Amino acid sequence: MAETADGDEADLDAFLEKFRGAQRYEGALSPTNWEQEFDQIPMFMKKAPSEIDPKQNPDLACLQSIIFDEEQTLEEQAKTYKNEGNDYFKEKDYKKAVISYTEGLKKKCSDLELNTVLHTNRAAAQFYLGNYRSALNDAIAARKLKPNHLKAITRGALCHLELKHFLEAMTWCEEGLRIDPKEKTLLETRTKADRLKRTEERDLRKAKLQEKREQSQKDALLKAIKDRNIKLSPASSKEDTAVSEGFAEMSLDGLGPESAVNAKVCLDENASLTWPVLFLYPEHGQTDFISAFHEGSRFIDHLTVMFEELPPWDVERKYLPSELELYFEDEERAEIYQIDTETTLLKALQHQRYFVKAGTPTFLVLVKLAPFSKNYFFGKKVHQLK
Structure with a gap:
């Protein structure tokens, strides 16, 4: 039994000896940089690159070509980008969502409803990024395609509110409420816009009244100085306007x-x-x-x-x-x-x-x-x- 055991051990040593010094098999991960190489495999990527180079990432480029197959119709491609944008939006990655919706619009497909949704969704993403003017432009574009699109109207009203266009915000709300009189966001936005508009008008009246009062005081002050034959520095007394402004500061x-x-x-x-x-x-x-x-x-x-x-x-x-x-x-x-x-x-x-x-x-x-x-x-x- 001892001889048999010794023989088995010798056979195992001979078997292992064949692999000692042998070259690594083709495509093996590097012992030192295996984590970086592992992250390059599409299935295990933690984050996809913003631009894909087919030479450096052939596998990922292949997957992308499958997703965005040029043999697909423009409508199909645009819809794929819309779905991708929606996924980014759910993840609150609004910048990437904007990029995806934009790519979908670039396809210029003939689907009116799809283009309306792409504009409306991009408006929502821009809104959450704080790009209210860009969001408003998308809401306007969506309404040109479909005037009664309630989501576009709601988004546009919110944009006008953020831009302090209170009258426009109320107008958009009224148009949306004619479609759905119970739409909660529009009702709340109209109320808020009306309140802020009244506040703005009140502040403007107060500012004009204060400006008028201050101008009256400056005029009286200037007259008092002139009546006393007190002279200003020649540099500031070339004309009455300059003099008045000089006394203001x-x-x-x-x-x-x-x-x-x-x-x-x-x-x-x-x-x-x-x-x-x-x-x-x-x-x-x-x-x-x-x-x-x-x-x-x-x-x-x-x-x-x-x-x-x-x-x-x-x-x-x-x-x-x-x-x-x-x-x-x-x-x-x-x-x-x-x-x-x-x-x-x-x-x-x-x-x-x-x-x-x-x-x-x-x-x-x-x-x-x-x-x-x-x-x-x-x-x-x-x-x-x-």
């Missing part, structure tokens, strides 16, 4: 403190003007901003409040209200005018050489007889305000 974004943002000249209930005013301290590169400087207020009153406590940048403690001088520059003539701190803002703005820029009067503040002041005025012509 008098913000000071980026000019220092947050309080400067959106500050603008105002005409109060007493027909008085209040202005945003900017003070510049060239010696220290600092600024102060007053958002509402009443035209009848004196400069000294504001300076007294502003310098009640000396600012931290005034290391020499010299910016005392009684020691301050006020100026404005005439850039056109490169001249400087001194303003009496006891005067009012209105009087300063009415000076024949003062021009308001960007709706914000601006003034220089310097210290009397300070070395910086002397150097600052060197070579410049300085006038006293008369």
Whole structure:
């Protein structure tokens, strides 16, 4: 028995020896890339390629040729694409559904009903992709083929609603409800479109009323400024329209403190003007901003409040209200005018050489007889305000 067992084992070794070193059989999967190669087999593909190359995927190309046999009639081919699109639609792969429905329409078959369905289905896929205009175009195309196609009418009404074409949405709903008075989607869409249309009209009326009110305020403001002989910067006063637009946007974004943002000249209930005013301290590169400087207020009153406590940048403690001088520059003539701190803002703005820029009067503040002041005025012509 032992000899027999030894003989059987020798025969098995001899049998296996025949396969050692032998070549792999043709078509075998690679030991290293077998998963990728396995995925190329049509039956086991996880995802089909968007474009099929017959040389790289002959099996898949063969299957496709069977599905879309050119020997089929155009109607048969279009129907096959419609069914494929429907499958994609059920899977919520709307992009591929659109492609399939489009391929079906490209066949230009003579089946009116089939083409209507292809357009309507593509409209639904485009709708879920958020392509409401494309979806609407398909709904319109479907209705040209079959005017009473309820699904196309419903889809078109929904598209008009999303595009905020509320009147058109209601019209489409009415047309569909003449076909089926109980169609739930159309009833709901008509109600919603009517409500949104009323809201839109109300908002439009409010916006026009607000625009009219704002224009009236701007006109009154402009008249008040002109009546006071206050001049705007030449760059913004070429014509009344430009002037009016200039006063509509008098913000000071980026000019220092947050309080400067959106500050603008105002005409109060007493027909008085209040202005945003900017003070510049060239010696220290600092600024102060007053958002509402009443035209009848004196400069000294504001300076007294502003310098009640000396600012931290005034290391020499010299910016005392009684020691301050006020100026404005005439850039056109490169001249400087001194303003009496006891005067009012209105009087300063009415000076024949003062021009308001960007709706914000601006003034220089310097210290009397300070070395910086002397150097600052060197070579410049300085006038006293008369």
